Amino acid sequence: MHKAFLKILDVSFLYDDKIFNDYYKQMPEYRRNKIDFFKFKKDRCLSLGAGILMNEIIQHAKENFSVQADSSFEVAFSEQGKPFFQYQQNLHFSLAHSGKKVIGAISLNRIGVDVEKIAESSEINLTEWTKAESYAKATDISLSDFIEGRLSLPPDSHFKQWTEDGYVFCVYEER
Numbered sequence: 569m570h571k572a573f574l575k576i577l578d579v580s581f582l583y584d585d586k587i588f589n590d591y592y593k594q595m596p597e598y599r600r601n602k603i604d605f606f607k608f609k610k611d612r613c614l615s616l617g618a619g620i621l622m623n624e625i626i627q628h629a630k631e632n633f634s635v636q637a638d639s640s641f642e643v644a645f646s647e648q649g650k651p652f653f654q655y656q657q658n659l660h661f662s663l664a665h666s667g668k669k670v671i672g673a674i675s676l677n678r679i680g681v682d683v684e685k686i687a688e689s690s691e692i693n694l695t696e697w698t699k700a701e702s703y704a705k706a707t708d709i710s711l712s713d714f715i716e717g718r719l720s721l722p723p724d725s726h727f728k729q730w731t732e733d734g735y736v737f738c739v740y741e742e743r
Contacts, residue, residue, distance in 0.1 A: 572675035572741050573628045576683075579617035579668050583609065588616065595619045598643065614665040621663060621672030629659055629674055650708040662705045669735050678742040680706030686734050698738035699727050706740050 582588045592600065599619040606612045626641045635656065644654040653659050661674040667685030682701035684694045700714040703721055713719040729738040 572673055572677070572679055572739070573625060573632070574671070574673045574681070574739060575621055575624055576737070577617050577621055577670045577672075579613045579665075579670060582613040582616055588613065591616055591620060594623070610668075613668075614670060617670035618663045618665055618672070621670055622661075625661055625672050625674040629656070633659060633674075633676060635659070646708050648708050648710060650705065660706070662702070664701070664705070667735060669733075671737060671739075673739060673741075675741055678706045680704065680740045682738045684736050686731070686736060694736040695729065698729065698736050699725075699740070702727065702738045702740040706742060 582591065592603065595603070595616065596619075599615070599622070603612050603615045603619070606615060629635050629641075630639070640655045642654045643651050645651055651661070651663075653661070658676060659674060660676070660678045661672065662679050662681040663670065663672045664682045665671070666683045669683050669685070671681045671683045673679050673681045680702040682698040682705070684692075684698055686694060699721060701711060703709070703725060704711040704714065709719065714721075725740065726743060727738055727740050729736070731737075
């Protein structure tokens with residue numbers, strides 16, 4: 569049985585223009601377009617960091633999940649906007665970012681991740697928020713259904729959640 573692969577990246581190193589440009593050149597066109605969409609350096613670095621993690625989780629899948637090395641990992645999007653591998657539908661991945669952290673995961677089971685920077689003045693319960701966000705990402709359910717109270721998390725849901733370096737991280741993996 570394969571375990572989920574999880575990786576966290578601090579994008580601080582991408583604030584160096586030379587390093588940023590070196591990684592940017594390695595990104596596929598769709599990711600470069602996404603990076604270019606952002607006005608602020610912080611957002612561009614987070615998007616590039618997500619692209620770096622995407623490359624790492626794809627490499628992990630090729631090495632550990634019985635995937636042909638030359639298989640296509642083209643990303644498509646569901647009606648809700650959830651990204652998925654168009655030609656690898658047995659593999660599930662999730663990416664999230666906040667502050668200067670990016671988290672990515674890949675699994676043979678549906679998986680969702682979230683990260684939120686802890687703010688002193690935040691009125692949001694980040695423990696519950698990250699659970700709802702990671703569950704919504706894994707199941708392709710609208711987050712607004714949780715926010716507006718139309719849905720609640722199933723009582724048998726299993727989450728791995730932790731706090732580290734001023735961030736709350738959460739992973740939901742369907743069993």
